[in-house]
Amino acid sequence: GDSVTQMEGPVTLSEEAFLTINCTYTATGYPSLFWYVQYPGEGLQLLLKATKADDKGSNKGFEATYRKETTSFHLEKGSVQVSDSAVYFCALSDGSSASKIIFGSGTRLSIRP
Amino acid sequence: NAGVTQTPKFRVLKTGQSMTLLCAQDMNHEYMYWYRQDPGMGLRLIHYSVGEGTTAKGEVPDGYNVSRLKKQNFLLGLESAAPSQTSVYFCASRQGASRGETQYFGPGTRLLVL
Numbered sequence: 001g002d003s004v005t006q007m008e009g010p011v012t013l014s015e016e017a018f019l020t021i022n023c024t025y026t027a028t029g030y031p032s033l034f035w036y037v038q039y040p041g042e043g044l045q046l047l048l049k050a051t052k053a054d055d056k057g058s059n060k061g062f063e064a065t066y067r068k069e070t071t072s073f074h075l076e077k078g079s080v081q082v083s084d085s086a087v088y089f090c091a092l093s094d095g096s097s098a099s100k101i102i103f104g105s106g107t108r109l110s111i112r113p
Numbered sequence: 114n115a116g117v118t119q120t121p122k123f124r125v126l127k128t129g130q131s132m133t134l135l136c137a138q139d140m141n142h143e144y145m146y147w148y149r150q151d152p153g154m155g156l157r158l159i160h161y162s163v164g165e166g167t168t169a170k171g172e173v174p175d176g177y178n179v180s181r182l183k184k185q186n187f188l189l190g191l192e193s194a195a196p197s198q199t200s201v202y203f204c205a206s207r208q209g210a211s212r213g214e215t216q217y218f219g220p221g222t223r224l225l226v227l
Binding site: 030034045093094106 | 117156161205212213214217219220
């Protein structure tokens with residue numbers, strides 16, 4: 001079945017460092033790909049998405065490019081801030097019955113001042 | 114516009130007790146979902162609904178029941194709580210079935226079963 005694998009955390013960086021969180025997927029069709037973010041004590045919220053190959057999603061300085069050839073959707077940010085500390089989830093939706101979204105296990109990111 | 118709300122925010126149960134978690138959305142969404150979140154396991158789908166009056170099993174449905182009597186509400190029931198059901202429960206909704214459709218999440222209910 002479809003699945004999402006993302007790098008294990010926790011990831012700890014200093015403020016203004018470059019961030020990459022790896023995400024790869026397995027899907028039989030042509031899924032849409034998402035990054036969700038969960039701030040402490042809150043629910044998940046959409047960070048960015050891409051619906052077809054070579055699309056780039058971007059939001060709040062974060063970017064991810066849908067790479068069909070490597071089945072990847074890595075999350076990047078050029079200069080992280082303390083306020084980016086959160087758990088990040090990679091996810092896919094294949095548009096099948098009920099369009100269930102399949103989530104990765106999450107990566108906890110901590111940014112040191 | 115409240116989005117997706119969940120009641121209660123936190124609950125402690127004893128083994129064998131029952132309870133109902135309420136999810137409400139004011140976006141007129143057709144699809145609603147219940148997930149549980151456990152450390153290191155991401156979100157796992159418990160049950161979902163594709164419209165008023167419909168429900169279906171997800172990945173981990175055992176020990177839970179659901180009902181969608183009204184379009185805006187999706188209830189999750191635990192008939193006889195077990196310690197293995199200690200988790201954070203999230204409700205989500207989305208408008209349609211297209212693969213690019215965003216899911217909107219509630220703030221979560223933290224449940225502790227002793």
